[in-house]
Amino acid sequence: MALDHETVQVQVGQGSLWIGSEVYPLRQIARVGTRQLVANRANAWKEFIVRAVLVVIVGLIVTVGSEPAGIAIILIGLALLIWRLVNKLNVPAVYGLVLNTAGTDRAAVWSTDEDQIDKLVRQLTEAIANPDMPTKTTNIYNVVNDGDVNQVFGGIKSENAKVGR
Numbered sequence: 093m094a095l096d097h098e099t100v101q102v103q104v105g106q107g108s109l110w111i112g113s114e115v116y117p118l119r120q121i122a123r124v125g126t127r128q129l130v131a132n133r134a135n136a137w138k139e140f141i142v143r144a145v146l147v148v149i150v151g152l153i154v155t156v157g158s159e160p161a162g163i164a165i166i167l168i169g170l171a172l173l174i175w176r177l178v179n180k181l182n183v184p185a186v187y188g189l190v191l192n193t194a195g196t197d198r199a200a201v202w203s204t205d206e207d208q209i210d211k212l213v214r215q216l217t218e219a220i221a222n223p224d225m226p227t228k229t230t231n232i233y234n235v236v237n238d239g240d241v242n243q244v245f246g247g248i249k250s251e252n253a254k255v256g257r
Contacts, residue, residue, distance in 0.1 A: 104219040105227030123192035136180040
């Protein structure tokens with residue numbers, strides 16, 4: 093499954109963080125960090141093997157009645173499973189800006205570009221330390237929707253990379 097990429101404008105300054113149409117007062121941000129989500133490749137392989145075995149068993153059962161139909165089921169089934177496995181293994185890692193406000197962590201923006209998220213964390217940390225700094229506007233490219241993150245990474249392995257910078 094491919095990720096839908098968008099561009100989001102982020103503005104930091106004058107006491108606020110704007111991400112698209114959402115606003116976070118800098119005074120209420122207690123902690124800033126990142127999260128990294130990577131596809132669970134072990135789970136993808138496990139799912140592939142279990143389903144491949146089932147396809148072969150069904151194909152062999154059908155082969156008893158009609159050999160060409162059984163072979164077709166096995167070949168088509170395995171081809172589809174391989175295609176699905178390749179798609180799952182090729183999903184890129186996704187990096188999120190995490191804001192801690194009032195005791196809750198909130199992933200504010202997700203991107204496949206780790207450098208952009210790291211730069212945003214540094215910029216936001218500077219703005220929190222110096223709330224009177226002039227407004228800086230940044231376009232974050234390769235932004236991934238929360239819906240895509242939830243769908244693609246159904247079986248995710250979250251790595252708390254660089255939290256609390």
